[in-house]
Amino acid sequence: MIEVRGLTKHYGSTVAVDDLTFSVKPGIVTGFLGPNGAGKSTTMRMILGLDRPTAGTATVKGVPYGQLHDPLRVVGSLLDAKWVHPNRSARNHLKWMAAANGLPRTRVEEVLGLVGLADVADKRAGGFSLGMSQRLGIAGALLGDPEVLLFDEPVNGLDPEGIVWIRKFMQHLASEGRTVLVSSHLLSEMALTAQNLVVIGRGKLISDSSVREFVDFATDTTVRVRGPRLEEIERCLRDGGLGVRVEPADPIHPPHLVVSGATTDQVGDLLAARSLALHELAGQSGSLEDAFMKLTGDTVEYHGADADAMLGHLPPDRQPPGGPPEAGRHAAHGQDVEREVR
Template sequence: MIEAVGLTKRYGRTVAVDDLSFTARPGVVTGFLGPNGAGKSTAMRLVLGLDRSDTGFVLIDGRRFGELRRPLRVIGGLLDATWVHPHRTARDHLRWLARAADMPRTRVDEVLDLVGLTKVARSPAGDFSLGMAQRLGIAAALVGDPSVLLFDEPVNGLDPQGIAWIRKLMRTMADNGRTVLVSSHLLAEMAQTADELIVIGRGRLIAQCPTAQFISEATESSVRVRTAQVERLQTALVHKGATVRHEPGALVVTGLDAAQIGELAAAHGVVLHELSPRRGSLEEAYLHHTGDAADHQAG
């Protein structure tokens, strides 16, 4: 569990994070969204104790970062995959981290295996592609087998296989009761991964809620209906107070849900060929919520 309470961080005269409070719960993947410059990275650095907040504090499983005796056992973070000495091998990089976390040496081979870097474990990290560096960063976050995981743009540089792999990894970690906080700009990806969302803009909290709720509150949900008896169904729908729009070969109904439409069709003897609820996309919802919080918009 991560609890941020009233975080504020200024760099000179810019306020990067402004009285920000949020909670990331165990057992779910929490997506951390916001435009560039919204303060996501700063907030993540504050959680990991890398930057000092001007006011407010962060609790990780109930304790402040500075109070953790073996922090890698509690929280693992991947903020920047390039934070590796280019001449040090992947194995050596993990070896010192494992030592710092008081984990047995065998843990290094375990995490190397887990991220698929066993074959290149003895190559200097400077020779790695961005995707491989990303995997090494993930291995480093996992080395202490922590209960809280923090990933900043983890799919950066990964190919489709890598992207599917990390999505599954985060899912598994959350299903095992861990807290997973992941920031990303890829909303279609987040819609598949995140159970809950924390959305910030200009350093402030815009929303914290389940992903489904975030989408349904900001977008219109409708039902796409296909039938041979258009007239009959439309009359019944309008009579019930629904709004009906025409699309090529289909009706788009708002104001009634799919189950209500299905019951209505059955009652009027209408044969349905399709009855698909349509939800808005996370992208639509996000743009609706952050519309005025984006820092630099093109003119």
């Protein structure tokens, strides 16, 4: 387990981490989220003893990292995939790490196989793609077969197959009872990978909860309804006291209704009583992206121009299919739209 208590880090007058407290439990993948500059990397470095806290503590299995005996057997980490000497082969890099930490050479071949680098193990690390360097970094983190693992942007540079592989691999590691902390900006992937989230902004804790709790707290749940007699369906739902919004056709959906303040069961029963046929009845919960943007928007250090407004000012021949995005479309469609937040 990782325990962070009142952790604070000042760089001169800049407060990078501000009285941060959270726990990372074994047996699940914990996502570590926050905008750029939120203090995620600084926090991970303090957990690993690479930076000294101004105040507070960060412990692994009850003690600071610097007091661990055989630390590589307890904690594995990937913070920078490109720190490997470029002229050293992947195999020799891992052999050097094993020798320095009293680990058997047989473990080198095991981890090379685990991360899919066995066939290129004798090639120079300097010639590796970013994705291959990430795999080598993961191999180094696994070398001591540790109980605790920290990964900073582990899917960076991986192709889709590699992203799916690392997702399943991390979940497998957690299922073995290990403690797994993963920092990432790829929110759609975090929604599939993590069970718990620690979210920070400007060095302060915003949330420490399950993914579902985080999304439910910050977003609304609605029901999408579609049928052949849409106007009658709308009247029925309004007569039943429900909030209804009419959504016209767009490139993704035909005309439909969005109902708030009710479950799919309630909507279905109400329409069945009027013998109104349905072609679609689907619950829509908010996405992790929606929740993240809502709860961290005030902590973003640098804001770019509004993308929807920029698209709205494009000439007609450069508009995307269906015209400029309508205000609130992302929030209305919930998990139908996901994008990478940088």
